[in-house]
Amino acid sequence: MQFGLVYKNTALFNLGTEIAKPQGSILVWILGSISLMLSFYVIYRGIKLFMKFVWGAMILTWIMLAIYAGVMLSVNPDIVAAGMKTLQNIDYQAVLNQAASLGWQKGFFSVAATIMAGITYMNLTCLGSTYSANIAGEIKRVDKAQPLAQYGSIFLFIIYYQIYTYVTYHGVGIDLLQAISKLNSAGQDAAIFKAFPQIPYLLVYATQNPILLLLGGPFAWGLINWVGAMGLAFAPVRNLFAYAFDGMLPPKLNEVNRRGSPVYAVLTGFIISWFQFTVNCITPLLSAYQTYTITIWFFGWIFLSIAAIIFPWKRKDIWEKAPEVTRQKIFGAPAIVVAGVLGLIISLAAVYFTLVPSLIGASVYAQLPALLTSFGFYMILPIVLYYYSMSVNKKRGVPIEKRFKEVPPD
Amino acid sequence: MSLFGNNKKIRIFFTTDVHGSTVVFKKFINAAKFYEAQIIILGGDMVGKMIVPLVEQADKSFRANYLGKVYDVKMGEELEHLEQNLENSGLYPLRLSPEEVRAFDEDKSLVEKRFGQLAAERVAKWMQIAEDRLKGTDIKCFIQPGNDDPYEIDSMFIESEHVKNVDETIVELDDNHEMISVGAANPTPWHCPRDLSEDELSRRIELLANQLKNPKNAIFNLHVPPFDTNLDSAPELDQNLTPKLSLSGGFKMASVGSKAVRSAIEKYQPLLGIHGHIHESRSAQKIGRTMCINPGSEYGEGVLRGVLIDLSKDKIENYTFTQG
Numbered sequence: 264m265q266f267g268l269v270y271k272n273t274a275l276f277n278l279g280t281e282i283a284k285p286q287g288s289i290l291v292w293i294l295g296s297i298s299l300m301l302s303f304y305v306i307y308r309g310i311k312l313f314m315k316f317v318w319g320a321m322i323l324t325w326i327m328l329a330i331y332a333g334v335m336l337s338v339n340p341d342i343v344a345a346g347m348k349t350l351q352n353i354d355y356q357a358v359l360n361q362a363a364s365l366g367w368q369k370g371f372f373s374v375a376a377t378i379m380a381g382i383t384y385m386n387l388t389c390l391g392s393t394y395s396a397n398i399a400g401e402i403k404r405v406d407k408a409q410p411l412a413q414y415g416s417i418f419l420f421i422i423y424y425q426i427y428t429y430v431t432y433h434g435v436g437i438d439l440l441q442a443i444s445k446l447n448s449a450g451q452d453a454a455i456f457k458a459f460p461q462i463p464y465l466l467v468y469a470t471q472n473p474i475l476l477l478l479g480g481p482f483a484w485g486l487i488n489w490v491g492a493m494g495l496a497f498a499p500v501r502n503l504f505a506y507a508f509d510g511m512l513p514p515k516l517n518e519v520n521r522r523g524s525p526v527y528a529v530l531t532g533f534i535i536s537w538f539q540f541t542v543n544c545i546t547p548l549l550s551a552y553q554t555y556t557i558t559i560w561f562f563g564w565i566f567l568s569i570a571a572i573i574f575p576w577k578r579k580d581i582w583e584k585a586p587e588v589t590r591q592k593i594f595g596a597p598a599i600v601v602a603g604v605l606g607l608i609i610s611l612a613a614v615y616f617t618l619v620p621s622l623i624g625a626s627v628y629a630q631l632p633a634l635l636t637s638f639g640f641y642m643i644l645p646i647v648l649y650y651y652s653m654s655v656n657k658k659r660g661v662p663i664e665k666r667f668k669e670v671p672p673d
Numbered sequence: 674m675s676l677f678g679n680n681k682k683i684r685i686f687f688t689t690d691v692h693g694s695t696v697v698f699k700k701f702i703n704a705a706k707f708y709e710a711q712i713i714i715l716g717g718d719m720v721g722k723m724i725v726p727l728v729e730q731a732d733k734s735f736r737a738n739y740l741g742k743v744y745d746v747k748m749g750e751e752l753e754h755l756e757q758n759l760e761n762s763g764l765y766p767l768r769l770s771p772e773e774v775r776a777f778d779e780d781k782s783l784v785e786k787r788f789g790q791l792a793a794e795r796v797a798k799w800m801q802i803a804e805d806r807l808k809g810t811d812i813k814c815f816i817q818p819g820n821d822d823p824y825e826i827d828s829m830f831i832e833s834e835h836v837k838n839v840d841e842t843i844v845e846l847d848d849n850h851e852m853i854s855v856g857a858a859n860p861t862p863w864h865c866p867r868d869l870s871e872d873e874l875s876r877r878i879e880l881l882a883n884q885l886k887n888p889k890n891a892i893f894n895l896h897v898p899p900f901d902t903n904l905d906s907a908p909e910l911d912q913n914l915t916p917k918l919s920l921s922g923g924f925k926m927a928s929v930g931s932k933a934v935r936s937a938i939e940k941y942q943p944l945l946g947i948h949g950h951i952h953e954s955r956s957a958q959k960i961g962r963t964m965c966i967n968p969g970s971e972y973g974e975g976v977l978r979g980v981l982i983d984l985s986k987d988k989i990e991n992y993t994f995t996q997g
Contacts, residue, residue, distance in 0.1 A: 519958060581974060661983075662993075663993070670704050
């Protein structure tokens with residue numbers, strides 16, 4: 264899309280617009296299917312190949328930041344405004360005025376949005392810290408590995424986003440970013456920019472150098488995200504394997520080939536992902552999962568937090584044997600309980616802040632079908648499958664209900 | 674003489690590597706009734722890893738230093754509670770006077786000797802628990818020592834109607850299934866009492882497998898898992914026996930199973946292989962037609978990890994990993 268603007272090539276721009284379509288594009292479906300195949304092939308091949316991709320993405324991430332920051336620091340909102348005018352005949356001030364007509368005010372600040380963003384980033388760093396567990400399997404010496412992963416990912420994340428955000432404010436200007444956000448929520452941004460103007464896209468207004476655009480813009484951004492998403496796919500494959508291991512899914516999914524790769528779990532993971540992707544290419548009915556990803560994550564965290572709060576009493580036997588660091592007390596209460604209470608408050612707040620703005624808004628009825636379909640597919644269907652599996656196992660004489668129950672020693 | 678009728682299904686509960694944990698052993702014995710299994714099998718490694726000295730202090734209290742943590746407990750309930758916790762984790766708490774501690778420091782052979790005695794005493798205690806609890810039932814309990822187990826414990830195994838040491842023997846489970854058992858393992862970095870060369874291990878397995886009436890329907894109860902499977906993956910160690918790290922941040926894993934076991938399974942293709950030895954490699958994998966299973970071990974947490982296997986005349990109806 265950016266190259267289409269730079270070279271004034273309509274076909275190239277239209278190709279980019281086509282790829283950006285959320286639904287109804289055969290091209291998106293073909294490219295997405297290929298991307299999924301590649302992702303699951305890498306997972307099938309194993310951790311060594313995947314780690315090469317991760318290191319490649321990591322290097323590209325910092326190269327991209329360096330280039331992006333260099334460009335943004337070398338420009339200012341006036342230069343960006345000139346770029347907008349030259350490339351697309353968009354008037355910088357007119358964009359601000361249109362946002363203002365929708366209620367945006369210069370210097371706008373939202374506590375709820377700030378908390379929401381903070382919670383989202385915190386969750387993403389947690390994803391970063393569990394990333395290693397997903398790809399490396401069981402982690403030993405958690406007392407060293409987890410703090411390193413937790414604080415390491417938070418540290419990297421803060422550094423990266425502080426730089427990214429600061430240089431964007433410097434180059435593009437905070438007013439334009441807020442105005443675009445307001446226009447986006449009203450569905451008016453695409454009409455002005457002829458595309459969804461994500462931050463990396465704005466780079467084209469600051470530089471028209473093709474190499475800088477390639478390495479610092481949406482292409483590099485997309486590539487990095489693809490590798491990141493590839494890592495996330497490890498988790499469902501691991502879960503499918505584990506569910507089969509625990510007897511909840513057919514044992515075939517628990518089989519590995521000679522190379523030790525869980526080939527059927529990988530294949531099933533691919534089929535499920537591809538099915539979801541295909542549905543999303545046709546209809547937005549299952550897309551609420553994307554909109555409400557944070558809500559769903561934190562919904563799960565509510566239960567995790569409650570488990571942490573009751574753990575020292577519910578499983579006193581394990582608690583007493585836990586490492587010293589876990590049994591430490593803060594203000595007389597076990598650290599894990601304090602963490603559980605904090606986690607519960609944050610999770611409830613996250614669920615509230617992610618649900619309420621959309622539910623009380625005018626678009627609630629428009630979003631309701633997608634919300635209900637996604638809820639049924641992602642929340643209700645697994646419960647149905649769980650009880651179906653329990654019933655099948657019971658018929659086969661497998662005492663599935665006793666599998667994780669403690670055998671009384673006396 | 675078979676234990677069960679010709680066409681009956683039998684349910685086996687298999688666990689392994691209890692390493693001195695009394696609570697896990699008690700759970701193992703109770704597992705038969707809990708999971709409704711007719712046969713329970715313990716695949717080896719019965720002894721714990723170390724003695725924890727409880728040193729008597731001037732005020733008659735006791736001090737223990739375990740894994741970097743100091744425990745000061747008073748004589749009576751506190752001391753007994755600590756001893757029980759240590760025993761349930763597979764350790765051997767031992768009350769010592771300061772003079773005895775000095776003697777142990779000066780002569781390490783005393784420690785080894787005392788360790789052997791404590792291990793044997795605990796096995797004897799366990800045999801009595803098994804006998805008492807299984808008396809009056811139809812449950813059969815098959816036990817074998819593993820490569821970690823010193824030979825001192827062998828005399829503690831009792832031969833009774835219910836409990837049998839099956840190491841290097843053939844047992845008929847029913848009219849259709851025989852089981853061979855070998856508790857020894859291929860060489861380990863720790864030079865355990867029953868570590869054998871691959872050749873010697875192969876010879877002992879062959880000796881038993883050759884006598885099977887129908888190897889295709891047999892169970893190979895071999896403590897060490899077959900080489901190069903999901904059952905034998907353990908952290909790779911450097912020269913100081915420290916785990917190596919992988920590129921992804923986890924431990925670098927390596928196959929440490931037995932080539933002799935693998936070739937025996939490939940050659941005879943029994944119905945089932947039940948294994949242990951590698952605690953972190955809880956897994957099931959087929960080698961040809963043979964389903965090989967390692968239920969893993971979590972004895973240190975007092976958790977009984979096992980696998981329930983339902984056998985019909987000539988096939989495995991299903992297998993289910995358990996964690997109790």
